[in-house]
Amino acid sequence: MGGAFGIHVTTPGPSVYHNGSADLVDARLEGMHADVLLVGLAGRRATTRYLERLSALLSPSVVVPTHHDAFFAPLEAGTRLLPGIDLPGFCSELARVAPNARLVTPTYDDVCALPIEGRACDLTLHPR
Numbered sequence: 715m716g717g718a719f720g721i722h723v724t725t726p727g728p729s730v731y732h733n734g735s736a737d738l739v740d741a742r743l744e745g746m747h748a749d750v751l752l753v754g755l756a757g758r759r760a761t762t763r764y765l766e767r768l769s770a771l772l773s774p775s776v777v778v779p780t781h782h783d784a785f786f787a788p789l790e791a792g793t794r795l796l797p798g799i800d801l802p803g804f805c806s807e808l809a810r811v812a813p814n815a816r817l818v819t820p821t822y823d824d825v826c827a828l829p830i831e832g833r834a835c836d837l838t839l840h841p842r
Contacts, residue, residue, distance in 0.1 A: 722746060731772055734781060736761045743771040750774060751815075754781035755799055765804070769812035776816045777808055778826070793821055 720742070721732040731748035736757035751774035758764045769777075782799045801819075808817055820826055 722748065731774070732780075733768060736764055738764070738768060740767060740771060743768075746772060748772040748774050750776045750778065752778050752780050755779050755801070755804055756781045758804070765807050766811040769808070769815065774812065774815050776818055777812065778818050778820065779804060 719734060720738065721734075723730045723732075728749035729747060730750040730752065731743075731746070732752040734752075734754045736754055736759075738761065751768060751772055753765065753768060768774075779801065782801065783793050787794055805817060808815060818826070
């Protein structure tokens with residue numbers, strides 16, 4: 715479609731930004747904050763300083779990589795990465811550009827929960 719769409723969800727507690735594809739318009743994110751960043755990895759190398767820019771603009775406390783799995787496989791097969799996805803490289807880059815952000819990589823069976831009350835962002839995982 716020639717563009718990327720981001721969704722910013724705010725609540726009385728934590729806020730979440732979902733960047734579903736590896737592109738962004740910095741000016742659209744200026745002044746915005748996200749406690750949790752859901753960051754699409756497919757194609758991230760095609761966008762200059764993608765993770766660095768997202769992290770600097772949104773200052774997330776928690777980062778969850780998305781759009782990196784081969785989701786056409788059966789769920790029973792577990793998480794399988796799309797060809798060309800460098801998850802270890804992403805993790806290293808995140809540690810460099812956002813050293814205070816917590817990386818969370820849930821599996822298909824994990825339920826992620828954020829507290830509704832207050833501003834603290836303590837994402838917890840609950841296996842099913």
